[in-house]
Amino acid sequence: MSTDRPAPPANALYHYPLSPFSRKVRLTLAEKKIEVKLIEERYWEQDPDFIRRNPAGKVPILKLGSRVLADSVAICEYLEEAHPTPALMPNTPEGRYEVRRLIAWFDDKFYHEVTTKLVGERVFRKVMGTGYPDSGNVKSGSRAIKYHLDYMAQLLESRRWLAGNEMSLADFAAAAHLSCLDYISDVDWNRSDVVKDWYAKIKSRPAFRSLLADQVSGFPQPQHYADLDF
Amino acid sequence: MSTDRPAPPANALYHYPLSPFSRKVRLTLAEKKIEVKLIEERYWEQDPDFIRRNPAGKVPILKLGSRVLADSVAICEYLEEAHPTPALMPNTPEGRYEVRRLIAWFDDKFYHEVTTKLVGERVFRKVMGTGYPDSGNVKSGSRAIKYHLDYMAQLLESRRWLAGNEMSLADFAAAAHLSCLDYISDVDWNRSDVVKDWYAKIKSRPAFRSLLADQVSGFPQPQHYADLDF
Structure with missing residues (x-):
């Protein structure tokens, strides 16, 4: 089950270019000026390393330091709460x-x-x-x-x-x-x-x-x- | 396109009994002690009155006074923000x-x-x-x-x-x-x-x-x- 991948960078987004859910997170990260390395993931090939990081087996997956986050809605809400500026949600x-x-x-x-x-x-x-x-x-x-x-x-x-x-x-x-x-x-x-x-x-x-x-x-x-x- | 339905009550949840999304909202409303009339909606029959209330054509739809809310995730987050007690989300x-x-x-x-x-x-x-x-x-x-x-x-x-x-x-x-x-x-x-x-x-x-x-x-x-x- 071993792979030849190098160790992942501290901040990375596992994504696929034409995945709309990945794109939504990329836009949110960029707007909030959070730098991540983009790692293209052909998630349908179910690479064991990738599945270990995300049992749901989908992109995007966001790695921020030791934290690994899945699901684009949960990720965007997290980014909005943990990095509130600029705001991407109204107050009410x-x-x-x-x-x-x-x-x-x-x-x-x-x-x-x-x-x-x-x-x-x-x-x-x-x-x-x-x-x-x-x-x-x-x-x-x-x-x-x-x-x-x-x-x-x-x-x-x-x-x-x-x-x-x-x-x-x-x-x-x-x-x-x-x-x-x-x-x-x-x-x-x-x-x-x-x-x-x-x-x-x-x-x-x-x-x-x-x-x-x-x-x-x-x-x-x-x-x-x-x-x-x- | 007219129907014989009576005027809807002030607070109502349009739901279907075995819809898990309706049930999630019913549990949230009950836990927060918000009383609503339950109205069973056979949403797949696409009643024109129902579609007018909710262009997405799904249950649940929550009517709170003059406000009509769709999508179970958006509804639950709204209820948690507008009626924070008891809390159903952690603080961090x-x-x-x-x-x-x-x-x-x-x-x-x-x-x-x-x-x-x-x-x-x-x-x-x-x-x-x-x-x-x-x-x-x-x-x-x-x-x-x-x-x-x-x-x-x-x-x-x-x-x-x-x-x-x-x-x-x-x-x-x-x-x-x-x-x-x-x-x-x-x-x-x-x-x-x-x-x-x-x-x-x-x-x-x-x-x-x-x-x-x-x-x-x-x-x-x-x-x-x-x-x-x-």
Whole structure:
């Protein structure tokens, strides 16, 4: 069961480039200026060292000194509590509720209706070697993303950011999914001006740079992906 | 699109008896002594009134006065912040992280590996009218629950409750899933004494009474289900 991996650095994030849950944590870490080494983990290969660190067998896993943290929601809440500046959650229970509701919206509903249907079929099937994309799923994802972009537009008509007038973890959750989809050119940015403006705003933050530098073998980055004037 | 429903009460929880996410919120509300009217919602029938209240189309939905709250994690965090007594989360970021990690463990991993495979196949297929149980799924769920009970035993060997020495939302998440499985006699309580003792402790709380009174049409309650000396 031994591996030839070198000893892990003090602070590291085990991630996969097109994992939206990893991206949400990367954005949160970068916004809070917590430096970590990114270690790409092909988690579906179930490397024994990785499973020992995380019995749930998923990415992201955050190593901070001797502490190993799993689950992107628990990690982001921990980072917000242990490193409160800059704040990525409002102060009121009602404001925080809305952030958490939207994180669940994107990490559960959007993920199952859109991300797995498009990124899952077009990219993960190939990198995991589980066959060709299922065209029914791709069609269903392409239909569902329209509804979700319209829902985002509806929120952004009355708010500067998705959960209110301040940027929050909800924006990072949404941007994490949309940026994975944008890497495979599956987002129609012309559908809504307010959504496009919101994405331009978040994409231009320094915290986003690492995501824009991602490369996935076998899937060349499209030209618009890292362009701030997409 | 009109319905004959009477006006909803000020405080109500739209739920389904064997929904573990509804049960987690019911336990939290009862422990915090917040009274709500329980309204059973056959959410998969997508009643237009219900969808209007909750575009995500799921249970539970909590109505508190004019406020309508969705998503069980966001609801429980809101209740903990807005009604902090009794506390169902520890004070430290590290303690709270462990609670949230375990909530995700049960609501995501346990739910997909066990609850949907057993309660989903044996009960929901029948009540939703989507055919007979898939025996492969049932076998897979029966296998997976053993691993999960052993994982709980491992945690409980060194802690009084699942996430530490105080009862927390993590215990409610776990008990919510296990109580649904216990309703269909799918939990082998003889597998681990510490897990059985933990369940006996949580089952005897006044907050649990409403769950023990649940009846699902077509699925008579087994005798041991509501018995505190099971």
